[in-house]
Amino acid sequence: QVQLVESGGGVVxxxxxxxxxxxxxxxxFNTFGMNWVRQAPGKGLEWVAGISYDENNKGYADSVKGRFxxxxxxxxxxxxxxxxxxRADDTAVYFCTKDLGPGGAFDIWGQGTTVNVSS
Amino acid sequence: QSALTQPASLSGSPGQSITISxxxxxxxxxxxxxxxxxxxxxxxxxxxxxxxDSKRPSGxxxxxxxxxxxxxxxxxxxxxxAEDESDFYCCSYxxxxxxxxxxxxxxxxx
Numbered sequence: 001q002v003q004l005v006e007s008g009g010g011v012v013x014x015x016x017x018x019x020x021x022x023x024x025x026x027x028x029f030n031t032f033g034m035n036w037v038r039q040a041p042g043k044g045l046e047w048v049a050g051i052s053y054d055e056n057n058k059g060y061a062d063s064v065k066g067r068f069x070x071x072x073x074x075x076x077x078x079x080x081x082x083x084x085x086x087r088a089d090d091t092a093v094y095f096c097t098k099d100l101g102p103g104g105a106f107d108i109w110g111q112g113t114t115v116n117v118s119s
Numbered sequence: 120q121s122a123l124t125q126p127a128s129l130s131g132s133p134g135q136s137i138t139i140s141x142x143x144x145x146x147x148x149x150x151x152x153x154x155x156x157x158x159x160x161x162x163x164x165x166x167x168x169x170x171x172d173s174k175r176p177s178g179x180x181x182x183x184x185x186x187x188x189x190x191x192x193x194x195x196x197x198x199x200x201a202e203d204e205s206d207f208y209c210c211s212y213x214x215x216x217x218x219x220x221x222x223x224x225x226x227x228x229x
Contacts, residue, residue: 037220044223
């Protein structure tokens with residue numbers, strides 16, 4: 001069974017750093033791109049970052065560029081999001097998603113991990 | 120990277136059809152055949168309904184259909200059912216391995 005499980009969320013002060021993780025199971029992890037999508041409380045979905053299967057291509061939303069870094073460890077079937085210089089407006093549920101393929105869609109989603117940036 | 124524009128809310132009676140629009144630009148929706156649609160119930164993760172503008176993943180009801188013309192994509196829900204009451208989001212590839220979501224549409228079944 002295909003499953004994505006996020007972890008690492010929590011409460012963090014503005015300006016501090018946090019790393020969230022997403023462990024995949026039931027898929028050939030090293031053949032698919034992965035992404036992070038977030039949803040602020042009561043708001044819509046926002047794509048945050050994506051990484052190709054081989055880490056050679058990465059993309060970031062303008063709102064996080066220069067502060068967030070996406071990476072992956074194919075030997076551990078895990079994708080990471082390193083978040084630095086956190087701001088209050090980064091408060092959200094962070095979902096990990098798997099690329100359907102080259103089709104530009106996200107077919108598998110984790111349950112999300114909550115990041116709360118607050119002093 | 121401006122969000123794609125969707126109507127904030129739509130409603131319909133059971134059995135009716137409704138269409139949700141998703142308007143982008145020539146840099147995203149209009150440039151690639153890579154619009155996808157997602158359904159999200161409260162407190163749940165989104166679910167993929169449509170990919171590559173109009174393709175349905177296996178297991179998704181054929182009551183959901185997608186189309187696109189120029190910079191505007193559309194999702195049609197036919198035979199509206201009570202369980203369709205949820206939020207719907209479009210998403211488009213925007214080049215350089217980036218994506219942009221729509222503003223979201225809340226669908227109410229009367």
